[in-house]
Amino acid sequence: AWIYNFRGDDVQHNPVGLSFTVISEKKASLYINEDKLTKEAKKYFKDNKVEIKGYFEFFEDIKKLKGNILVDFNKTSYAIYEAISKNNLINSMNPSTYLKAHKNETEIANTKDIHVQDGAAIVKFMYWLKNNYKKGNITEFSAEEKINSLREKIEGYIDLSFHTISAFGKNAAMMHYSAPEKNSTKIEDGVYLLDSGGTYLKGTTDITRTFFLGKVGKQEKIDNTLVLKGMLALSRAKFLFGATGTNLDILARQFLWNVGIDYKCGTGHGVGHILNVHEGPHGIRFQYNPQRLEVGMIVTNEPGAYIEGSHGIRIENELLVKEACETEHGKFLEFETITCAPIDLDGIVKSLLTKEEKEQLNNYHKEVYEKLKPYLTKAEQAFLKEYTKEI
Ligand SMILES: [Mn+2]
CATH class of the missing domain: 3.40.350.10 (Creatinase/prolidase N-terminal domain)
Incomplete structure (x- = not known):
């Protein structure tokens, strides 16, 4: 193709x-x-x-x-x-x-563009979910239908980029969970994971957000914060040209490994352009992959914590590989985050974040608010303002 x-x-x-x-x-x-x-x-x-x-x-x-x-x-x-x-x-x-795997200028510009509209759909979903789940009639399946229908309204929509993963509570501990149409679990106070994406004429998206609803246990929030710390650490990495995703994987995993938690999958995968949402040859994973990361490649950053019988957490952004600087030591690369959607502040234990991490998150959220604002209603804008406020 x-x-x-x-x-x-x-x-x-x-x-x-x-x-x-x-x-x-x-x-x-x-x-x-x-x-x-x-x-x-x-x-x-x-x-x-x-x-x-x-x-x-x-x-x-x-x-x-x-x-x-x-x-x-x-x-x-x-x-x-x-x-x-x-x-x-x-x-x-x-x-x-x-x-x-090397996206050209048009592909990059269009992909960034579609991530903004895709992110606006995530905010609309989040607004709907947080304001309505207490009524007791939202299930994993109806939430899946909701996000799918929001994407369908975006100009140039072709299809979902994969089957939406809409998982509440212990179901989210299953990485590739699929909500049943009948008797799907009701969403109530707790942790809800949404991994979804779309294929549009402008490109392909893949995003995961974990939402914290009402009363949630402390451990879930701690796990979520450790996942976030890893996601942020990988996003701000600068690395010498020649480094592979295998070299960088520890950045995302370190905080979880420190407390004896591991996720049994890669940290990130390449994303095709109006092609397959999982696409090599590069990736970020613990297992050896000789493909170095190069300018113009897109890769996901999606650490997670999966606690069987209890909860599942994943935060996923897409990253674009860019040149950072060139010195007498060589050429250095860095990432630009192209996913544009808030990370739920209700699930963060602030005391576990460093000043640098808070700054990184605040800067990201500031950008998210500015970019998404034009696509939202007044009520959604106010909601997003609250969910992108400085911490
Ligand atoms: Mn993914």
Whole structure:
């Protein structure tokens, strides 16, 4: 999809079309069910001299390939391998995987833009939730429908970027929880986690916020503050060019590890541009990944605390890798936060934050308020003002 700049809807919430491609010095062939192509798409491929062939013809055609073939063994089925194994195979990452991770200027500008509108939807949701849950008729499922409907109203909306995770209380301890339509849990005083995102013509978003409603235990707030500290530490990192996400992972995990808590997933993943919401080759994780972070890459920052049978917390922002400075020691990189939504102040134990962390959060919240204000009603603006006030 990235190579030919086309999109499809073969996979739920992933705007791609199931296909194969073979590219040689002489020609490019795309193997895809032709019935799926619009007239425009057919013309586009023809104009660009891309040969269209049936999806299953691929398996016959590749048997005839000769010479050096670059193929990624990590993403190759046995059937493909067997068909081409007599050739000289070069096992390497698909070059497009690396190239597409570097967002161009248009993609970056549009992505920042859509994050503001996506963030406004989060504030509208938060306003609705905090003001209405006490009535006793909001469930995980109805909250999911609410945030989905808010995104649908945004200009250029295409689809959700993944199935919304709407989880209350102990359900949030399950990282990939999906709320059932029937008998879904009622949202009441406690901790509620919302991990959601959209695919729009301007880009793809992925954001998690954890909301603290009414009376909540002290431990939940402590855990939330430790997660926040890690999220902030990673966001303000400056690092020498050459560093990988593996090098930086400890920044997000340190405060949790200090108290014997770990989350059994990566800290962050790359995000595609109107493509898959989880997209490599880079990422931020404890397990070794040799891909260094480079200017123009987008990566999520989403530490969490998952306490089985009790509660789940995650705070997720997306970060853009930028150049920080160049000195006699080399080139240094840093992150710019592109997610634009408040972090619930009701869940923060202020005494656990340093002056620097408070300043960082206050500055972020100030920016969030200024950017989101134009998209909100008067009542929502007043609400956001309160939730972005200095601490
Ligand atoms: Mn994510």
